[in-house]
Amino acid sequence: MAKADYYEVLGVERGASDDEVKRAYRKKAFEFHPDRNPDDPEAEARFKEAAEAYDVLRDPDKRARYDRFGHEGLGGNGYHGFSNADDIFSSFSDIFGDLFGFGAASRGPRPTQGSDLRYNLRISFRQAAKGDSVTIKVPRNVPCHECNGSGAAPGTRPETCRHCGGSGQIVQSQGFFRVAAPCPSCRGKGQVIAEPCPECRGAGIVQQVRELAVNIPAGVDNGSRLRLRGEGEPGIHGGPPGDLYVVLYVEEDKTFRRQGQDLVHTIQVDMVSAALGTSVEIPTLDEPEKLTVPKGTQSGAVFRLRGLGLPFVNRGGMGDLLVEVVVTTPTGLSRRQEELLREFAEIEEGKVGKKMKNLFKKAVDKAMGG
Ligand SMILES: [Zn+2]
Ligand SMILES: [Zn+2]
Structure with missing residues (x-):
């Protein structure tokens, strides 16, 4: 060939x-x-x-x-x-x-950023609406204070691995192929610890519970993530630490339902009050507000109270409070109430009857050419 x-x-x-x-x-x-x-x-x-x-x-x-x-x-x-x-x-x-990277191995381990951590935080509806500062306890790994993270017992030092010469890698020939693999003797660390630190058992890290203040901005929603820079796991070989993400779980509220930054509150108004008009006290996140329900309000009507919703987290402004009206039908009427309602119904029928007569008259007049 x-x-x-x-x-x-x-x-x-x-x-x-x-x-x-x-x-x-x-x-x-x-x-x-x-x-x-x-x-x-x-x-x-x-x-x-x-x-x-x-x-x-x-x-x-x-x-x-x-x-x-x-x-x-x-x-x-x-x-x-x-x-x-x-x-x-x-x-x-x-x-x-x-x-x-065969050459890079001899330059020693690379600095690596620490892992990010996640913390799930349950908060009340009111904390989400108004904002709050909460102290959380976060367990995380920190360098062992006894051995300064080396893993070697105080007074001793980790030694360079003789098997790999400190590179942490060994290169094996498999037929034609040459394969770099982590050194089995030091597990890729490049160093071996003859006498492990008793505090961390040679790991070089210990778990520590830290108290952190978390500022919850007003208006956050279920699933919102807050990032606390540098509060994750420590970096490796001098790398920067990771971040801590606090994921918020907001409890439901009995008074308000949430639609984005708007709040929805449902009120019940009896049929007569809805027909005649009334004034109702509405709960808000602060002081209650008076709402005028005008004459002839239908079931399902929604009134908007501007600016009484939740604040937008990243821009200014507030959502609205929506008041939804459910008109209720009275039950357990007294004899007198029933009498009045029947009278009311007769008047309504009469109105209808008169209207029909008028329409009929108009139609006849038209037919007669008047
Ligand atoms: Zn230690
Ligand atoms: Zn080794």
Whole structure:
């Protein structure tokens, strides 16, 4: 089988600069890297092929010979192919160092931000409406004060792991593939503790309950999240701490129902008061308010009391208080009340009768041409 052209393998022009060749190889190596293509013989072949091409084209001598004589020019004299991945990794360590992190491991563990924490807080409807300051107790992990987080007993120090030389990683060859894995001896920490700290049993962290003041802004709703910056788990290896999210659960209220920032309150008005009009006292979040229910109010009517709802949390302004009227029908009437209602009904019928007569008269007049 004819060998593929090295320039085609890397996807560069014949006149490509050293830098272009290097960049092209990095791209190919990344694409076909064994770690990203496990158990893929095709990728393995392409990975080897790219390495071979790069090995020739990066070397001015070899490249000149290849340009003049092709693959024949290299026969036996210079290049004899890579036998396995270890060859490739050690030949191009300058590229793989920053490409795949094998070099980074020796620089020690990276600073990592601590985890975010979640705290569920149940509050009353009134606390949500008016805002409040609440003290919560949050258990969280902090560096052990006995060993300053090292995990080693006071007076001793963690030692560099001999198995991995402190990198926390070991690189194993599995046939052609080279695989980086956490060091089993130190579990990836790079250090071993001969004598663990008695306070934290070598973990370097202890649990502590902290009291935190949480300011609940007025107008928050069920499910609102408050973020307390830096109050999460501490960072690792000098990283910043995580955040604490307080998730609010607002209890239901007997007096008010919530619609966004509006409040809804339902009142019952008896039929006669609804017909004649009345004045009703309405509860609000503060002092009660007088509401005039006008003559002839129907069941289901809604009156809006502006600005008596809940405050908007992130912008100014207030929602409204909506008063919903339910007209009730009287029961258990006295004899006298019933008499009056019957009389009322007769008058209503009379009105209807008169109206009908008038309509009939009008129709007759029209027919007669009057
Ligand atoms: Zn400790
Ligand atoms: Zn180790």
